Amino acid sequence: MTVSSREFVYGKFSDFYSNPSTAIPSPALLDQRELGFLLFKERIMLRHKGFSDISDLKLFLAEAVPSDVYHSCAYYENPEAEMDKKGWLGADLVFDIDADHIPTSCDKLHDEWVCSKCGFSGKGVTPEACPICEGQKFDTKTWSCELCLESAKEETAKLIDMLGKDFGFSDKEVHVFFSGHRGYHVHVENEAVKTLDAMARKEIVDYVTGLGLTISKGGIKGPKGKGASEKFFLSDFAWNKRIKQGMRKFISTASADDLKNIGLKRASKVIFDNKELILSRCIDKGFWDSVSKVKLETWKKIAEHVKDLESAKIDTVVTTDTHRLIRMNGTLHGKTGLKKVEFPAKHLTDFDPFKEAVAFKEGAVKVVVSDVPEFKLGGSVLGPYRRQTVEVPTAAAVLLICKGRAEVAS
Numbered sequence: 001m002t003v004s005s006r007e008f009v010y011g012k013f014s015d016f017y018s019n020p021s022t023a024i025p026s027p028a029l030l031d032q033r034e035l036g037f038l039l040f041k042e043r044i045m046l047r048h049k050g051f052s053d054i055s056d057l058k059l060f061l062a063e064a065v066p067s068d069v070y071h072s073c074a075y076y077e078n079p080e081a082e083m084d085k086k087g088w089l090g091a092d093l094v095f096d097i098d099a100d101h102i103p104t105s106c107d108k109l110h111d112e113w114v115c116s117k118c119g120f121s122g123k124g125v126t127p128e129a130c131p132i133c134e135g136q137k138f139d140t141k142t143w144s145c146e147l148c149l150e151s152a153k154e155e156t157a158k159l160i161d162m163l164g165k166d167f168g169f170s171d172k173e174v175h176v177f178f179s180g181h182r183g184y185h186v187h188v189e190n191e192a193v194k195t196l197d198a199m200a201r202k203e204i205v206d207y208v209t210g211l212g213l214t215i216s217k218g219g220i221k222g223p224k225g226k227g228a229s230e231k232f233f234l235s236d237f238a239w240n241k242r243i244k245q246g247m248r249k250f251i252s253t254a255s256a257d258d259l260k261n262i263g264l265k266r267a268s269k270v271i272f273d274n275k276e277l278i279l280s281r282c283i284d285k286g287f288w289d290s291v292s293k294v295k296l297e298t299w300k301k302i303a304e305h306v307k308d309l310e311s312a313k314i315d316t317v318v319t320t321d322t323h324r325l326i327r328m329n330g331t332l333h334g335k336t337g338l339k340k341v342e343f344p345a346k347h348l349t350d351f352d353p354f355k356e357a358v359a360f361k362e363g364a365v366k367v368v369v370s371d372v373p374e375f376k377l378g379g380s381v382l383g384p385y386r387r388q389t390v391e392v393p394t395a396a397a398v399l400l401i402c403k404g405r406a407e408v409a410s
């Protein structure tokens, strides 16, 4: 990033935080939380800060102009003390759904990674380790397109459904946010979850990701003895119900190839040719063995496949970390210049992050763009641009510069 680009972005962030009309909602019990800031100039993380109220924090933001603002999910007696002296009182249950963790059809088109050790590069999702030298550090160039965020949204919808129906959290307790970059955050604020330790949170993670869920011949294996029968069986609760609904959805839309691709042989044709009968008799009425050529093994294979479709792909380490810092609602993301914003869970389907999260709504700026696919921002469609100088709305200029795709034109 050139000096003038950095100054331009810094100036915009500074305007944002010093503008009295900028709304930054206070998280619950702000005075019990640790605050952390990534500073523009020093590029260091300032941690273990405490604020008694939101107006003090706003003054600090206007002065320090951080590129990123975080608060702890945890509540502490002394948020400013060293980690082991803070006095942990509890923590919200948080979930991070990020396009980085979801394989999408578009990631090969717009994401690249280069191994920091040997320089080997590739497209798509960054591997855990370099296939050549096993190095684990990479320089990445990612982009969040509509498709990426749409996949993240689908995972979020599955998670929210489980939190409400299977765990019984109320709408008021489940807070949904666009992260400002490549996904969504879900925070559960509830007295019962507040004091859960990392192990208990891991159990919740396993549930929503479907980890350890065994589909036996008798359907989903329940506690001792249950499901031990030789008949396929699914109840109408929790994962059993999710699998059943998922099977219905999968079979009703599957092509003959879809059925073959999950490992079905002769049964694929029988199912494809008798969809209505299979749906009503086997799935809806539970007579799983009533179609002679569709046997237990077939149901098991379909259920296994559906389990993957119905589980929610979350970033598991975020949920189990009881000291985690998470981006603060209403603040800017340093990689995009977009805001983290909260919205009602019931509006998830219609939520447009490329509109609702835009912070800089006025003016236009001339930038030199290296390479960017077509993208949507603030209601307009921009690009694709490749090695050209263009005038774009301020929000787009900030986004392109923050993503390393453009510099301010001199």
Ligand SMILES: [Zn+2]
Pocket (backbone or CB within 6 Å): 115, 116, 117, 118, 119, 120, 130, 131, 132, 133, 134, 135
């Ligand atoms: Zn390497």
Ligand SMILES: [Zn+2]
Pocket (backbone or CB within 6 Å): 104, 106, 107, 110, 143, 144, 145, 146, 147, 148, 149
């Ligand atoms: Zn994409």
